Structures are given as C-alpha cells and as structure tokens.
Amino acid sequence: MTKTFSTALKKETAVLVALTVGRQREEQTLEYLDELAFLAETLGVESQKYFMQKLERPDIRTFVGKGKLEDVRAYVVDKGIDMVIFDDDLSPSQMRNLENELKVKIYDRSLLILDIFLKRAQTAQAKTQVELARFQYLLPRLTRMWTHLERQRGGTGTRGGAGEKEIETDRRVVREKITLLRQKLKQIEKQSEVRRKSRDGIARVALVGYTNVGKSTLMQLLSKSDIFAENKLFATVDSTVRKVNFGDIPFLLSDTVGFIRKLPTHLIESFKSTLDEIREADILMHVIDISHPSYENHMEVVKTTLTDIGVKDKPTIYVFNKIDQLKDEEPDVLHENGLSVSQKLEQLKATYMARGNEYSVFISAVNKENIEELRHILFQEVKKIHMRIYPNYLQNETY
Incomplete structure (x- = not known):
C-alpha cells in the first residue's frame, strides 16, 4: 500500500x-x-x-x-x-x-x-517601505535562540544553537539591508512625487479609516472598478488611485492603508510617501464601521494618526458604514437605553449631523444603501474644489 x-x-x-x-x-x-x-x-x-x-x-x-x-x-x-x-x-x-x-x-x-x-504588500514601494520598517524594528531585537529573519530566509521554524558570532553577522546583514532599502526608497519616492505632481489640476479625495471598515468596498462602488476587498485586517496596504467622473467633473479617489491602534512608529515613518496621498488630498472621506462597539474609539485613533502625519483641518465627510449590520429582524426589539436599533440609528444621525460644518452620511456599501446621498454630498464638495481650480467652469448641477 x-x-x-x-x-x-x-x-x-x-x-x-x-x-x-x-x-x-x-x-x-x-x-x-x-x-x-x-x-x-x-x-x-x-x-x-x-x-x-x-x-x-x-x-x-x-x-x-x-x-x-x-x-x-x-x-x-x-x-x-x-x-x-x-x-x-x-x-x-x-x-x-x-x-x-x-x-x-x-x-x-x-x-x-x-x-x-x-x-500584503504588492507594489515595489510598499514592499520596500515595510521591509525597511521591519528591519529597523528587528535590529535591536535579534536573539541567540532564533531571529525573525527566518521569514526572510524562507522558513518560520526555530533555529537553535545560534551563537553570539552569528547574531553579530545578522546585525551586520540587517544594517546593510537598511542602508540599501533607504537608498531604494528614495528613488521610488522621487518617482512617486513626479506622478503626484502630474495630477495637479484635478480635485483629490482620499478614503481614510480604521482597518476593515469597508473602504475598499466603497472604493469599488464609487469608482466602478475591480478593487481587492476582503474581510481581513489590512486587506489594502498599497495606495490605489482611480479617476472618477461625476457628470463632467473628474476627480481622483485614493484608497489608503487602514489605521489601527498602536500602529508601529517605524511603519508610519516608512509609509510617509504613501501617506502623502492623504496629505495632498483636498477632501477626506473618513469611513467608520458604525456596527463595531468601539467605533468612537476607532474614530479617535484615525484622527490621532492623521494629526501624527501632519494632516489637520481638511474638509471631511464622515461615512458611517455597515448600517445593515445594525438592523434587527424584529425592529421592535429594545436594546440599550430602551431604544430599538432603528431608533438608536436615528439618534446617531441626529447627533453627528448636528456637528458644525462636517458632513455625515450613514450607508451600507455592501447593500448600496444611501449611496446616492453620499454621491450627492461628495459631488458638492468636489465641485467646490473644481471651481477653485477652474473659476470659469460652467456649472452643471447633475452628475
């Protein structure tokens, strides 16, 4: 046998x-x-x-x-x-x-x-950025028992018996890699800067949010393109940019890496050029998973991270996604504070929509619910930017 x-x-x-x-x-x-x-x-x-x-x-x-x-x-x-x-x-x-x-x-x-x-990294830029951040993080953490370089060498097993001499060899290898990756990243960043400058003359919108809130699904919907979306953390690592037309007004829509609490400092530093998509955007769409019990904490994490990378006071549309996951099969069932889910949703809408000049919209990207409302708000904001760039533009209210 x-x-x-x-x-x-x-x-x-x-x-x-x-x-x-x-x-x-x-x-x-x-x-x-x-x-x-x-x-x-x-x-x-x-x-x-x-x-x-x-x-x-x-x-x-x-x-x-x-x-x-x-x-x-x-x-x-x-x-x-x-x-x-x-x-x-x-x-x-x-x-x-x-x-x-x-x-x-x-x-x-x-x-x-x-x-x-x-x-997750796919592009040369993202791979280089992550490798640099990882090697910078690992350099002081190499141990005698095994090194995290094993993943780089093609395996995940423990390497026993490595001596001090081998650790020093590893450290030297890591330092050399860090130097080479920094040089490579500088070249890539120069090319990225040229590409971004070529986009002058068009409004730019960037999707931001905590990881796994549905940014990529929303990107698919608005840009009508096949963008990878998956129910996993950090499904998107590389920035994706698509040209979108609302009527005769074009704009660029960027899907960027999701944020998370305690995002590694080295990673933020290495991803600065990718995060320039957010810095240079005219409008931010802050996507929030309204069904998550800690969505308010997630909002604060995103706001703090944006401040850390130098992004402040940009026009922002707050997109509360996944309202379909809030709904009950039995709408009369009462939850916290004696409110049904539908009543709670109405209360949330009233609260967030009353905040200053900020736009708030509640949607389900999966079920395409309230997408027209979002498109209308986005169209109005993009048109303002377009009118600043082209003051003689003949306005068209439809899209």
Whole structure:
C-alpha cells in the first residue's frame, strides 16, 4: 500500500497575552485581545488561548509577572504552542528574556502588524517601505535562540544553537539591508512625487479609516472598478488611485492603508510617501464601521494618526458604514437605553449631523444603501474644489 503525505504547511498556533493596566477595564482588554486574534488570523496563525493579568505597570524583565509567566509556559509546553503574542510592544531585553524563558517564538503587536504588511504588500514601494520598517524594528531585537529573519530566509521554524558570532553577522546583514532599502526608497519616492505632481489640476479625495471598515468596498462602488476587498485586517496596504467622473467633473479617489491602534512608529515613518496621498488630498472621506462597539474609539485613533502625519483641518465627510449590520429582524426589539436599533440609528444621525460644518452620511456599501446621498454630498464638495481650480467652469448641477 502506497503511503501519502500532506505537503500542506501546518498552521502555526499561538497564545495571546495582554495586561490590564491602571484604570483600564477587563472588558476593554478582552476586546484588544479579540483584535489581536484577528491580526494573528490575518497572518495565518491560530489563537488557542488568552492570558490576561492586571498590573500597575508591565514587569521590566518579562512584561508579565512571574506567576502568569509560569501559567503561559505550562500551557505552551502542554499544547505544543508555536508562539506567544503580546498585545503591547516589548523592549529588546523583554523579548530576549521571554524567548529564553518560554523557548518559542515571541511576537509583540508591532512585529505582528509588520509581518502582515510584509505579506500584503504588492507594489515595489510598499514592499520596500515595510521591509525597511521591519528591519529597523528587528535590529535591536535579534536573539541567540532564533531571529525573525527566518521569514526572510524562507522558513518560520526555530533555529537553535545560534551563537553570539552569528547574531553579530545578522546585525551586520540587517544594517546593510537598511542602508540599501533607504537608498531604494528614495528613488521610488522621487518617482512617486513626479506622478503626484502630474495630477495637479484635478480635485483629490482620499478614503481614510480604521482597518476593515469597508473602504475598499466603497472604493469599488464609487469608482466602478475591480478593487481587492476582503474581510481581513489590512486587506489594502498599497495606495490605489482611480479617476472618477461625476457628470463632467473628474476627480481622483485614493484608497489608503487602514489605521489601527498602536500602529508601529517605524511603519508610519516608512509609509510617509504613501501617506502623502492623504496629505495632498483636498477632501477626506473618513469611513467608520458604525456596527463595531468601539467605533468612537476607532474614530479617535484615525484622527490621532492623521494629526501624527501632519494632516489637520481638511474638509471631511464622515461615512458611517455597515448600517445593515445594525438592523434587527424584529425592529421592535429594545436594546440599550430602551431604544430599538432603528431608533438608536436615528439618534446617531441626529447627533453627528448636528456637528458644525462636517458632513455625515450613514450607508451600507455592501447593500448600496444611501449611496446616492453620499454621491450627492461628495459631488458638492468636489465641485467646490473644481471651481477653485477652474473659476470659469460652467456649472452643471447633475452628475
């Protein structure tokens, strides 16, 4: 009888670890761990268990306390877990200590996000940006037990027995790569700048928002083009630009990378040229997943990130997406505060639409609900920009 063997790669397994610090609620910590599990799933890693601990501050040596570390180790050994992922960034010494203690691969939040970006990047610019950010992050974190360069070398397994000499070799290799990637990125950025300058004379609109809020689906809808959209975090890493016509008024619509809390600093720095699509836009469309329980927190993360990259006071249309996921099969069912979902939605509309000069529109991109209202608002804003560029333009109210 002929034996057959599966050549499929075994899915890596992980346990996730987070601290509840200060006044943070455990429910919030659990929500953060759910997001971390979604990140791990996006990278193809299966999360087996959550570990939470309440501390005033992270342990300087091992992030978690001695007892909790022992619990994690026991579970890792018993279940044969491949890696432990922490929801916060680890210092180089914490990462080394944890690898020595747990004898498996250690990831922190930033490294997980960087690896997802590396997997998702398609264009030469995005790949170079992510590689640069990743190597800058890893340089002080190389350890004797194994290095995260394994992914670059074609495998994910632990490399045991590597000595100090090999670490120094790795560090030298990383420094050389950083130098080369910076040079390559400068050349790519020059080319990108030329392309962006060639777009002068046309209004520019950029989609921004937390990751997985439906920006790419909305981009498909407005531009009537085949843009990749998927229910995963960071489905879009590369900026996508499409020319759209509303009647006889053209404008450029950009879909940009989604933001997330604790976005790695190196990644923001490396993606500056890509984020220029946002900086140079005339109008922002801030897409929000209204069905997510933490949508207000997500809005604040996006606003903070925009401030961090130097984007302030741009005309913004707030697009509250996924209203279809808010609706009940039984509309009379009461929820929080004694309101039905439809009543709550009306209350939200009244609240956000009353805010100053900001536009707010509530839609379902998947079900194409209220899209005409959004198109009308967008048309009016794009027309204002178009009229500034071409003051003698003959106005046409239809699109």
